[in-house]
Amino acid sequence: MTDDQWFREAVVYQIYPRSFQDSDGDGIGDVPGIIRRLDYLQQLGVDVLWLSPIYTSPQDDNGYDIADYQDIDPTFGTLADVDELVEQAHARGIRIVMDLVVNHTSDEHPWFVESRSSKDNPKRDWYWWRPARDGYTAGEVGAEPTNWESFFSGPAWELDEKTGDYYLHLFSRKQPDLNWENPEVREAVYEMMRWWLDRGVDGFRMDVINMISKVTSLPDGEPLPATPQLGDGTPHFLNGPRIHEFLQEMHRAVFEGRPEKLLTVGEMPGVTVEDAILYTDPERHEVDMVFQFEHVGLDIGAHKWDRSRVDLRDLKASLGRWQEALAEVGWNSLYWNNHDQPRAVSRFGSDAPEHRVASAKLLGTVLHLHRGTPYVYQGEELGMTNVPFATADDFLDIESVNYYRLASGAGGNVEEILANLRLGSRDNARSPMQWDDSANAGFTTGQPWAPANPNYPEINAAAAVADDDSVFHHYRRLIELRHTEPAVAHGDFRLLAPDHRALYAFTRSHDGTDLLVLANFGTDELDLTGPELADAIDVTGWDSSTLLLGNLDDPASPTAPLRAWEARILRR
Template sequence: MSSENWWKSAVVYQIYPRSFADSNGDGVGDLRGILAKLDYLQHLGVDVLWLSPVYKSPQDDNGYDISDYEDIDSVFGTLADIDQLISAVHARGMRLVMDLVVNHSSDEHPWFLESRASRDNPKRDWYWWRPARDGFEPGAPGAEPTNWRAYFSGSAWEFDSTTGEYFLHQFTRRQPDLNWENPDVRRAVYDMMNRWIERGVDGFRMDVINLLSKTEPFTDGHMYFAMANGPRMHEFLQEMNREVLAGKGLITVGEMPGVTVEQAEHYTDPARRELNMVFTFEHMHLDAVPGEPKWSPRPLPLVELKTNLAKWQTGIVNGWNSLYWNNHDQPRS
């Protein structure tokens, strides 16, 4: 196995910093707490640490609402702490992967603050803005541009009184979606990724990455079909690969809600130069009562689990799947 493919046999351990290890007694886990546990993690046989978001954030969605991609939230520590952690991880022969959340930012990110300032602001189209539905007063009930529902409840459109338009948010109203159609957005993201690589990061776990390319025009219906696996999705990932990832021996994992086996193979086929592997969710739903939320458990049906894993392992013949039992999106046992 080539050094480029080291990740195929790696054991990855997710660290959810807030609840992992608290070094200063404030009740919240932090980077120095992780640093103190590295020998333990090495003893377990861990090859890669996946670090859930520690970027500066208002914490509306536990750090998945980022207000500064290149700074550390004070609740977790400092940039000096992350630099020390990266160095200490490498000294033990391990690697560190950062969460990458670039489908959306926080509404406190400077990009969005500029975008919402006026309709003619240079960063206006860094996000998705739309006028009210025809025949409706902006801000009135039912005036949202489409009937889409956000994944975290409520409308996927938030009215902004400053400019009288709505911005798109697939998750909370404080997580406006970035407009990847704008090349300036993509350039800013790639530059940020490259600077983290220069700091020593060994790869990225990419949050809801298959939602970057939207299908226009936006019309009523189920939001997923307009948001997921859009017409430029492969183009964006191939561009990211060229501009950031290629030839650096990194690990890239795409979290892809709802992706099919066929789509996953396209995203991970090495010949296409996109991602190393994907996170899929089908097997994660098997221990929940069908039709009920994930907090309604049932005994895990082992035959169904074996059938599902076999389908994915044989279906992605030219790509790569990730094998995992749990992550931060699942209820804790």
């Protein structure tokens, strides 16, 4: 492996700073709190810390609305704190990756304040401004320049009363979209990125980066079934016409010629495997890997809040397709959780007390043994679960609040709406990190910005670190395995038993070493040598293999029946 491919043997840990560790008792996590927990992260064995945004922000979207890219929000600390974090992390062999949010800014960013000040301001063209639709007066219903729907509900256009024009915001109305067609915008972004790299950070996770190139005519989208007055604009801004050009220009302007290989990860909703090959081909110099959303969309029906249990066969087909497509060119990112997704053990595993630990370990085993770079979201290594929200007032995330307001206002069944929110809300991932069994889970000595999950007395880091059989230590062993067994990071991937409803099985092969991964996604025992699985998988030749890692007590033999939520990694 060359030095510029180091990320293939790495494991990334995502920190949502607001919820990770509070150091000053104000109820909000901060950078000094992260520094305080570096020894814990070093013990876990992770190689990279990805920080969700800590820049100056009004916090309309919990920091993804940035008012100053080159300063830290006082809520999280100071630039000096970030410098110390970088220094302390590097001393432990851990790299730091910042979140890069440049599809949009806050409406309080000086760039936008100037842009909206007048129609002839030099920065007017730094954002997408348009007059009312032909035949309409600004402010009338339907006068928006296009029918695009915002990801946070409602029209993607907001009227500015002072100038009488509308500005585009694919997300919150306080998150106006930057106009990447303007070369001054691009150079300002690149200059900011270089500034951070010069401070010692090791790369960027790029938020919705495949939305920065829009079809400049901004055509209407197809009407949406549920809200026909609004349309689907995604064909006109997902993987837009100049996206590859912009990313290659970014590489030349920011990363080319740097002495060390930096990590670039593109979050790309709607990306296909064919797109990903282009984005991640090292010869094209765009990004190292992409976050794709196919597998985390399998339990979603007509809309995000229409939820069902994932069919394991669909999950295997999806992940397997990405493994196969990027086998020769490009690279996969691997994740179950992040700050935008519900907790994995509640979603893909079982959060029932009798199965939570086993299923959390199983999910880690399956994911980390795929080919790609695994991402661990804070608390995943503890088996943290979804939060039992009681009422609508318990939800804090803007996306969840907007959905409840619109759905209940339209006469929807309140209990059904709440049930959907409990399953899918981003608030599930944003409850405080559960450090110990003291008040507020050891997250803060003050009033937490969001309440801790009430199960923290049983599920917490202190208890997990002290228990050698915990989810934490299973993740630690998985990470160590990636560092020490070349087949984990570099082996070929072959999916087995694709049509079985409960068995997830695959092999990894590298330089004469074969690994077999077996996982039972259910409570019924699976006889690997019995007639039910005879046509699905052949374990002949694995009887004398070595059990590298399992999530339950050692089985009678490597190919003994798989117990409820059992996972094994075999080597021969």
